[in-house]
Amino acid sequence: MKATQMPHRADGRKPLDLRPVSIELDATPHAEGSCLIRQGVTRVLIAATVEEKTPPFLRDRGEGWVTAEYGMLPRATHERTPREAVRGRQSGRTLEIQRLIGRALRGVVDRKAFPDLTITLDCDVVVADAGTRCASVTGAFVALALALERLSKEKRIRARPIRELVAAVSVGLLSAPLPPARAIVALDLDYSEDSTAEVDLNIVGTSSGRFVEVQGIAEGKPFDDADLAAMIEAGRKGLTKLFLVQREVLEGRVPDEWLDRRSVP
Amino acid sequence: MKATQMPHRADGRKPLDLRPVSIELDATPHAEGSCLIRQGVTRVLIAATVEEKTPPFLRDRGEGWVTAEYGMLPRATHERTPREAVRGRQSGRTLEIQRLIGRALRGVVDRKAFPDLTITLDCDVVVADAGTRCASVTGAFVALALALERLSKEKRIRARPIRELVAAVSVGLLSAPLPPARAIVALDLDYSEDSTAEVDLNIVGTSSGRFVEVQGIAEGKPFDDADLAAMIEAGRKGLTKLFLVQREVLEGRVPDEWLDRRSVP
Amino acid sequence: MKATQMPHRADGRKPLDLRPVSIELDATPHAEGSCLIRQGVTRVLIAATVEEKTPPFLRDRGEGWVTAEYGMLPRATHERTPREAVRGRQSGRTLEIQRLIGRALRGVVDRKAFPDLTITLDCDVVVADAGTRCASVTGAFVALALALERLSKEKRIRARPIRELVAAVSVGLLSAPLPPARAIVALDLDYSEDSTAEVDLNIVGTSSGRFVEVQGIAEGKPFDDADLAAMIEAGRKGLTKLFLVQREVLEGRVPDEWLDRRSVP
Amino acid sequence: MKATQMPHRADGRKPLDLRPVSIELDATPHAEGSCLIRQGVTRVLIAATVEEKTPPFLRDRGEGWVTAEYGMLPRATHERTPREAVRGRQSGRTLEIQRLIGRALRGVVDRKAFPDLTITLDCDVVVADAGTRCASVTGAFVALALALERLSKEKRIRARPIRELVAAVSVGLLSAPLPPARAIVALDLDYSEDSTAEVDLNIVGTSSGRFVEVQGIAEGKPFDDADLAAMIEAGRKGLTKLFLVQREVLEGRVPDEWLDRRSVP
């Protein structure tokens, strides 16, 4: 299979277009930091909580911790999804996603800057139209930055806590409409695309152009080197745009130096 | 203890003032009916789901069912509340509230109008500042009406499904600032009032001036007949205002006859 | 709907008759206080346990705690009810009832009289014929008084721990046998009445004529002010009789001053 | 260690004396068969439920099923035992005991006599002073016989359903008060004996002098052949007395032929 980039998608986007992305700050009043990220129809509410505790494995190490929890309102989805609190356990998918979000954030913070504090990012999907884990990462960075800024104002931060920005985006390999044609590399899949994509790649990247996580999964046929390279290239383009959105909303709210203004290759 | 009504509250409201209430329709795109109710700072997102099934005890009885689930985002509260899906079970409080919401709605619908269908109202608290169970009832009626109207358009309703409106409001007995004075009957408590109230009364009432549920609980000292009468009277005033809000948002969206325009005593 | 009181019930009782009530003290040998309450066919075994601990939120506040747990033997009911220990969780109904019992008792004790102690009332239904939550409250007060008396003998009480008596009773609105007639207000429903009542009201009241909790629920049609007033009036009559039974069995076993001999209006 | 039988026990019993045993029939009104067995201070309420169902592995085999569940009220014990419904699971001990009760009963019934029916014996310990599993077996046989007799009256039994009686008793090897003396074989241990016994043997035997189960466990030092023989001999004597009690209470209530009047060696 040879991947390519073709011009038309169901919602009129070009293959490398993101859906419209907006991030509304301070979306919930009690949290130490919060935002609502919208990416197309997908909507995730993110709240950062700062608590004076750390997990046992960090005791007496002078470090803080960043972790995440993920949930989905039952009717965020097209069909109602049973409530995990009723089922009595979080699904494997939920556990996998919240681990990913936590790792993404820990990849760009200096945990020695906020010793003995745990910051928990609650990412709750209000409307789901694919891409919820990536939108959670992108938005969680913003909520985390706001919480850290508040800590900074309260003089509870020892050093610059954020080394660079982190965001995530999905890329898919969509079957060509007509078989002889090549499959299409498409950025930021919506639900209709996601459910039929041949390959689904999630990239968690930083504003210096590096990766915290790359996870590509073939749902049907395996993918080859050229597919992988094209998808990573597409993802990188999407990340660049997401960093712009993050910087735009955080500018003036957090110290400039946290926003890593290096140009991204 | 003799209850009375005094003029001043922390947020400037008079004793029988509701907090500002607004209901935004169609708050979530996938649900058959939905709204976002705001009552002061409290915010609850409600989604109605219609499914072709009924519980076993209704098999072959030609009736439908209405039920509710209730949840709270972890950081809806001032301090973070652990996620019930992580704890592995819904709390007693959650179970109690969702049973109350279901009973309230079943009190005003004609379940024979939608045989073999179950309508589930998911009430998820986005921001909590007391009164979440009452706001859930008031909002859930609206989301239910929208879902029923959609069923009606699809010709899946056999008769007028709604007999009258239902809403709920809390009333509290607040300690008098100076002991010789009487305790104050206050309508629609916020968190700071709720956590110190001597008595907490929730009234679920209908637009014909009747009750589906009256639940008064003394948190400290017991209350007497006069307290109870004054609280019920106050609650009735609050309900009247809530029915106005419900009618206002539903007018034009659902058949006029569902909105029960009798004057309330 | 206009409520009234009519003369005949299936078991021959008049509308405002309680079922025969008896309370047998010291029903189980190991508990610090215990009794078996019978109300008609309903039978609940209640055991009070005193433990040297308090919940975290009471640490260092010089107060004790009173709480309750509720259970039902599987074959207490007409049909066998699955064992909650097998199902792996307590039902919403169970949690709701045990919270009610605990609140009722806390409404009449002075928790500063027994600092750093928790008294747990285990209410286990041996035979169920409706009214189990109310019988649990009425009996639990007796078991609690016995346990406090024992603490008093052991000089572990600082002050008079009981301010007044507390008991509970159910009242129902039963459909009139012939429609033009009014619905009947009936006291202390049995199972056959409870399962068909239009409204079910539980009153938790104290011997000074005040209320700790009033909870009225319409199972079918909503109820109006007159119904509510009539039901509360009926409940008050039932409570008066229950306080007599409590005083009779506790007289001579606990200090007279704990038995609050004021006349009830 | 050489076992022997010595004359004195804390409660005045001789080594081979049972505690006083009584069985009260029809102890709970709703069950198809029920009794309350008292053995010394120990008290177990047993209810038999007949349901028209069988486990999957018996489908279409023309057999019925007999099973048991076991529970303990929280304050049946000297110290309060946490409620299993609150802990969310039955303990290993509970599961082990209810399996034993079910096997004991299945050992003496002809399951082809009541095809497609399941009889569940709920054994709930109201007061525990050791020997609760054995008392449960002895009492459960009585409740089962009553339920089968009721089925027989209703013509739902195809053949004689009970082949012989079954009962259970504990035997212990108690440390000799003075070391040179031999350990004492004692029948039907109470709590103070049970918690210090060197060996604990439970015998489930039938009225023809045979065994359904023999389970001997050394809590401390292992036991030898002579110990085992002496304990089994003692258990057999206890069983003979228990069969007399069972026959006495069932005589006239169930057909004589069910009571297996063979003399026991």
Next chain:
Amino acid sequence: MKATQMPHRADGRKPLDLRPVSIELDATPHAEGSCLIRQGVTRVLIAATVEEKTPPFLRDRGEGWVTAEYGMLPRATHERTPREAVRGRQSGRTLEIQRLIGRALRGVVDRKAFPDLTITLDCDVVVADAGTRCASVTGAFVALALALERLSKEKRIRARPIRELVAAVSVGLLSAPLPPARAIVALDLDYSEDSTAEVDLNIVGTSSGRFVEVQGIAEGKPFDDADLAAMIEAGRKGLTKLFLVQREVLEGRVPDEWLDRRSVP
């Protein structure tokens, strides 16, 4: 029913033959002691873990603890058995078996020899062909001895920790092929025998000829004294052979005095 011993079994063994038994030491590299026991087709991997902790009831008593956990790989059995971690709880059978293994080992160790240490024996069935609980006991003794020897080398043992050997074996009463003939007492049942045996007896015995546990269960018809005596006699013969296997593999690895070279009657 009169038991006897007849010459032929499905796999050619004589009634009192064990299946071939072998114990491979050091079967897993990380454990403090481990072995793989094979008994016929049955295979159990056993790992001993030493941890510096003891259960709460042993605090400050200068004793150690020995406990066991038991599990079965899903496809150890002929048909796949659902994984207990997926079902969310250990079955009653699993809990019963791991309690038996722990008791067996505690019956032969001197817990004062390793104060404040807990040794956990994980017995995981890799292939099941009946007899897994007995093989677990026999093998767990070997793994325990290896772990204790290691503690001894590290000077963490205060006294001789093992008083004698312990092993376990099953004995069954198999229906006679032709009814007039007697049932057969057979040692060490395999799955085909176990699933049809009339009586199943497990004996946990020590190398001095004594018992830690004897558990005989009639699956169908009850058994009599003669049956029991014959089964115990057969079990004793099996144990003698198992002690030889244990001694053979441990010889040279643990101090000779731990291997209790008394002749067994």
Next chain:
Amino acid sequence: MKATQMPHRADGRKPLDLRPVSIELDATPHAEGSCLIRQGVTRVLIAATVEEKTPPFLRDRGEGWVTAEYGMLPRATHERTPREAVRGRQSGRTLEIQRLIGRALRGVVDRKAFPDLTITLDCDVVVADAGTRCASVTGAFVALALALERLSKEKRIRARPIRELVAAVSVGLLSAPLPPARAIVALDLDYSEDSTAEVDLNIVGTSSGRFVEVQGIAEGKPFDDADLAAMIEAGRKGLTKLFLVQREVLEGRVPDEWLDRRSVP
């Protein structure tokens, strides 16, 4: 950070050496297909079970299903890991791994070849020294092939069920011993390497040189394009060797055409 490949590792391997790999077929007697894979010290037992059922979402689609479960013996690890059946749930890590194994296998089979059958691969880690998820994939392919071959012999397969081979390998980016030097790309990490690696990449690849899954995670510093390319290149080399091992053990056991003898680029 610029990645490179340096010559020395703790166990003497060169950076691109795999640990010794062996796969023993038919490792457990009851399964339809099974093997034991050893990769260095890591050892995983894999059993394939064929059952006549499929998940609900495949009903009436003429397809089969392949799924996996993963577990770890408690003492597979250096320190004992609590048993998931005791904890009452599978961890997020376990759920994530078993989803990965299932996806890997589904990426190379033709599910239409075995309609209405589910094949479950149980991967149980007997000894863990890192790389258990990758070894599980590599071994599970072999067990699956054996099970499919058995189905083929029984004429229950409609078409060639395997399109190509699938295996998995880990690659890590290890910190350079001396800072100015570059980090080392190392293949098939063992535990000591895995716990300190800067980046951990798992590649699931097929014998045609394509990928089913690529998952790279930075544990500390993010990685760049060059790192990613070098790690993927290394992984590809490892996979080529693993396919040789798979082909070698399966040759003669399964049809030649299943073993995809194309050369790998």
